[in-house]
Amino acid sequence: MTVTPRIQPLLEGWGRRLPITARSAVLVAALVLLASLGLALRNEQLAEQAKLEQAHVQVRILAGSVAAPLAFEDTRAAQDYVDALRADPMIAAAGAYRLDGTLAAGFTRAGAVLPRPNRLAPTVILDNSVVITAPVVEAGTRLGSVYLRMTVESWDRRALRYLGIGLVVLMVSLLTVVLGTAYASIAEANARLEQEIETRQKAEEALVQSQKMEAMGQLTGGVAHDFNNLLTPIMASLDMLQRRGIGTEREQRMIGAAAQSAERARVLVQRLLAFARRQPLQARAIELSDLVAGLGDLLASTCGPQIRVVVDMPAILPPVVADPHQLEMAILNLGVNARDAMETGGSLRVTAAVTGPAGDDMAPGRYVRLDVADTGSGMDAATLARAIEPFFSTKGIGKGTGLGLSMVHGLMLQSGGAMRIDSAPGRGTVISLYMPVSDETPAVVAKPGEIAPPAANAGTALVVDDEDLVRASIADMLQELGYRTVEATSAAAALEIIATQPAFDVVVTDHLMPGISGAELALRLRDSHPQLPVVIVSGYAETEGLPTSVPRLTKPFRRDDMAALLADLA
Template sequence: MADFYDGLHPEDRDRTSEAFAAAADPRRRAIYDVEYRTIGKEDGVVRWVAAKGRGVFDDTKNDVRCIRVAGTAVDISARKRAEEELRALNTLLEQRVAERTFELRRFRDIVDATRSPICAFDPEYRLIAFNKAHNDEFRRVNGFDTKLGDVFPDLFIPEQRQVMRALMARALSGESFTVVEEFGRPEFGQPFWEITYTPLLDEEGRIIGAFHLALDISDRLRAEVELETAQDALRQSQKMEAMGQLTGGVAHDFNNLLTPIVGSLDLLQRRGVGGEREQRLIGGAIQSAERAKTLVQRLLAFARRQPLQPIPVDVGGLVGGMAELLSSTTGPQVRVVVEVADDLPPAKADPNQLEMALLNLGVNARDAMPDGGTLRITATGESVRTPRGDLRRGHYVRLSVADTGVGMDEATLSRAVEPFFSTKGIGKGTGLGLSMAHGLVAQLGGALTIQSQPGVGTNVELWLPISSATASAAEIAPAQVGPVGSRGLALLVDDEEIVRASTADMLEEIGYRVQEASSAEAALSIVAEGARPDLLVTDHLMPGMSGVELARVLREQMPSLPVLIVSGYAEVEGIALDLPRLTKPFRSAELASSVASLTIGPDSA
């Protein structure tokens, strides 16, 4: 027995010994049934043995004892190896099933937690799976839930069913694609969806269905439209700014050209040069020059570079005073209606430019009503709390000029304020009326808005900032031309020789000796050499130092020196309000009036 037990596997000795002892115990007489491993003494090979047997007892004596344990011992090593392999395989399968179950649960959790609607469908268009977001979004835009087994296209309104079925059919044919479509019921909203379709394949590559992932892109599309609108507005603004810069520069040059023309013609007319025919020709030339001057003023107004004289203006009084002129201008077929609100506050404006703008708008309205109609001019006080377009937050006087004419379509309306754009035909307008009004109110800090509809009419609104001061007749009344306040030396500064020569003639005619300078620096040299001018007449924009800067330097040396700034338009930084100015082109009477209005100090004589 010692050899037997020594050959057992250490882990099986106790169990085998206990089984043998139980079988050999006369009181227990258990069946010997045990499986154990043996270790070969020669080869060290481990073998499994299944042993079964019973104890054989000698019952003839009082002292019963086990004679032997008889039974069988079978080598079951092969079976044990098979069982071990099967057990290992089962363990592996269980592990793999657990892992796959975890992966599927995780995938399901991810899909269900995804905010984008996802659903799968079979070749009969029936829903076979969907996540929570899909049902939530479907309920949001259709008003009811989906369920597994629903034929998905049939859940949509009639006009959307065929579209959905066609998209699903493409996916079921094996195509992967993305589309943007509008789905939903009108009463719940019809968002735009970006939908990606993908076929479902089995292990052999056969199509067994398809699935789609949807995304509501309505907000994104609205943002894209708003961005495109903003970009269009920016491009239009840049275009208008470029045109304004070009127009302002050309108009300034025209003013320099017109100044000697107007001045010379005026001088010839006042001196009565030539006979009646020559005077008639000179008069016609002056009329043309004045029309050119008006055209240039409109160009400068569009470019926002006209030298404005903004003062508090009684818009109601101005409109009322122009009613008769507008009626005669528009003709008997057009009924002019003027409505002015009570207690209308004064507006900050240049009355002369505002009158011109109102007259231009009246003419435009007349031309838009060839068969007659109504021109309604309304002035009211308004407050803007939410900025819109060029109209900023603030308090305004809104001057509305509305007609019942042919109106404008969107394309025409988008170009209405462009300079020289006109629908009146060749020779029937300059195309500067609206652009001048637009530039005028923009330069004053207001805005111009237009509402128009073909066949209904057009309403142009001028939004003028309210003035904190009070309008009075004295402020609005034009200055009267009086006698020249003093005589003496006039220092004339202009970089354009032909303008300088014409202006010098006018100054000499009203009693001044003139010393000319082609630049501010040259003028300072003249003063440094001992000249003491009684009047400074200087152009504003010149190479190097500007006329305003020159005036400030000379005023430091001669505080009471009268100064007149001559300018074709105001620069961005503007001309100082305390410096009187004269707009090019001008006639001798206008120059004399401006000089006469200057305050002449005792040190200037």
């Protein structure tokens, strides 16, 4: 059976508005049965009315026919008129009575009897017959009465008459139930299948997005690592030129400009590593309320006078696990994004609360949710879907790198938390940062003092790095700090040198090197030379298996960073 294109959408729309279920199919079948029963009853009522009308007609005909015989006492003619009704098998008894009540003519069949004259009654409907009496009148003179008893079909005969139709109706009802139940099962299975398909499509989209982000993370992480190696000697050389004041005033300005560009490149690389979740973090237990409260004035100055900044932090919050420096940078990035979204002014509100996981992608436990909410223009669905992609930005050329949200997202994931975005055009944006609650007591961090001047003879340092320029830059820093340096191009070479010349005061080693890594070298030296300090230098976060107590320097770094770390080791 084919359905025309114009009718098919109507049927599909009707099917969606009136979904068929097993219960509705049973209800339809019950309604069909009830309707059939109602029609049968109505049909019987009409049949009874028709039978009554027929009896009245027969009585009137009989009364008109026997009027003359009764008037002339012609009993034979009266009997002939009465016997004429025998042709109707439904008439069980008929009779004509004189005015004095005597029977003038009549007949009976099937055990019926003619009543006595004093028992003549008006129209009576019995169980299986209709009894009617009528006067015989001629020219206004009553001559007598007539009696008629007409039988009606019994209930069993009526049931037999409806048996065939009833069977058809019953079969239609059963077929409706069967087909409706089957259709409902198919519809339910189809709905489950559509839901499974939709769930699978969402899972596939999430997997594709995850794979894309992972691939981009690996790419950016590798590029950032290489840039760190390139920036380390550049920043070290520019730092040395600035300290020594080499060149004219104009050349010093150029060196300063180059140093600023190198610093901006360092920040850019750190954001790339944060997105790739490979930046070295100094995660520890921190007091979030104190950290955010300290950023209030900086956020206000960053956002400008047109934006009202409200920092509403609870007085008591459990400590969280985070890198305080990176978290400050993340919050400032969110403040800058909020400022750019509120060109005509607005408000920025920072709040926090203790909560649980915000999805299956988060580990069970307690979290502190930090909300950064603005009243800006908000993001549409398309922008929201790409908000954390690196280098994606809605700002104009030169107004943003597109790494702000991606850096914050990567930082939260690397810290064991998560980031959520709630935004819509016209109602602003809420960025929620989830940070795991720490069981440790936050350490009191002392303010850094002045770095001690380089010693004339600080000792001997072993520098291990497979990159010649990086190794040379680190060696120059150490020499300026008063160390005599020995260089090794690999961890294996460093172990050979230490075996023949064990009198070293510190070992500064790169982490990612061919063969033995810097982390493995540090662990070996901890076993063989437990008193020998080892410093890991890396632009990566992959230092698995390395105890957190091993000092680390993040590439690129300056001489002052190296001096501060070595001063702590002394």
